[in-house]
Amino acid sequence: MSQAAIQRLQERFPAAVTGAGVSRGGDDVALVKREAIGEVCRFLREDPELVFDMAPYITAVDYQASEPRFELIYQMYSTKKNHRIRLRVGVPESDPVVDTVTGIWKGADWYERYCWDMYGIRFAGHPDPRRLYMYEEFVGHPLRKDYSLRGRQPLMPERPVDERFRGPGPTGG
């Protein structure tokens, strides 16, 4: 069903959509170039045959070994047409900046702040680019694969905790 949406997207943006396919379990996925994400999203939202009106679920993945290192996921849904597609956008580690889509869906706000907080991907033009969960003094981005599992940055000194009460995983950070 949403295969048609992907085709339409490919016809409209032959250069920006670098690939399309079906993931495990049958989700329709399109790979989109980072520079074009704002344009593509506006088209998806406003095109009368696609109308992806609901704010997408945005998250990121850290594929540590590959290039580009990060990938942004935009999971879209249209209440008018009842179809879904997913966009995957590669983001290089050297320049982790993507255009914001908060101007297209208000609901993208906190998801983008989440991606900045957890993965260190910045969104150009975001109206409130603070961290979402962590405090401003926090250094680094906890969901990057090179951030250690037990990396702790307490603002106040912690009570000493016996090592055997801590969970598995390396200390540090």
Place this chain on the structure above:
Amino acid sequence: MAKDTDPSPLDAAPVESPLDAPFPSKRMLVNLGPSHPAMHGTVRAVVELDGETIHGMKLDIGFLHRGFEKSCENVTWTQVFPYTDRLNYVSSILNNVGYAMVVEKLCGLEIPDRAKYLRTITSEMHRMCDHFTLIGAMGLELGAMTVLIYAMEARDLLWDRLTELCGARLTSNYARVGGVSRDLPEGWVEKVERTLDHSVAMRNEIDKLLTRNRIVMDRCRGTGVISRADAIDYGFTGPCLRATGEPYDVRKASPYLVYDRVEFDIPVGTNGDNFDRYLIRIEELKQSERIVRQCFAQMEPGAITSDDPRFVLPPKPEVYGTIEGAMAHFKIIMEGILVPPGEAYSYVEAANGELGFYAVSDGGGRPYKLGVRAPGWNMLMALPQIMEGQMLADLIPTFDTVNMIGGEVEQ
């Protein structure tokens, strides 16, 4: 058009005594929370007030953040289940089912019919628990303590039944990859039917106490309003979206489990205010009860888990009696299920809306990435806009009806 120099009617009115003069007020910044009884968990709101009217509000979340995703990336696929219980801790089985479904989607695993029915029954019972909790808390905060007592009675009876089924009252853990953890105990169905009867009585009492109650109507009607277009734009799902008139429900839009085999209605509101959100919950309680009873009638005995040895633990007699069984058990426990590499997004209708899981597998025994689309996130995000220009006291019922659950929003 009036000129700037024209006196406004207010200025023109003669001030006869100093007591009639308008009270000079200035804007004030007030900090609510993070630890405040009405803030449901630990959300901090900084509110700019002009008298009692809210002009600007900033939310600060993260006090309950415990690294859900990071933890999940470091345990096996099966060990993630207890973490999902703590997302929306009022209706934990809904989260279990949502997570189990994304793993099954990655594995391409079909689950037996009975397991689907059992998942539906427990999900709907937990949806009722969630709605009872919300209505009770709302009643309490609007001054109707009795409603809380009635709602807690109904909820705890339902929780008692779920305790009998899976051993835990609050963090019930029932779904497994490939099915559910155990079959129904002896005589459980009849007990649940009696519990449902009792909960109907409680629901009717609550309905009588609140729905036509002048105070509740005055506090809830026309407060916390969001338009249909804005709600979609913010990504609202679940009862909060349906209260605005948009009939989107995952159970109807893309049916999973056995929702295409049972009859139920999707209640839809018109105003998108607190009162509509409350009414939708009352109506959904009725629908959930209907679904559970239909499932009991349709369900047939049979297997409760898939028998695919790659993903599901072998039955205990095989583990203790055969070397293959023992090895399969050991491999699954120690290495985890080897989920085929790939990515998938799976979504269910949780009590607050669309609960989505985005999982990436690299072929190993642990999730490479597990993202959660928590339904409460979008509702909380929109709160500053909803409350703009409204009274501070209206924040309380609005905070109730958007039903922000710290566990899932702050992960």
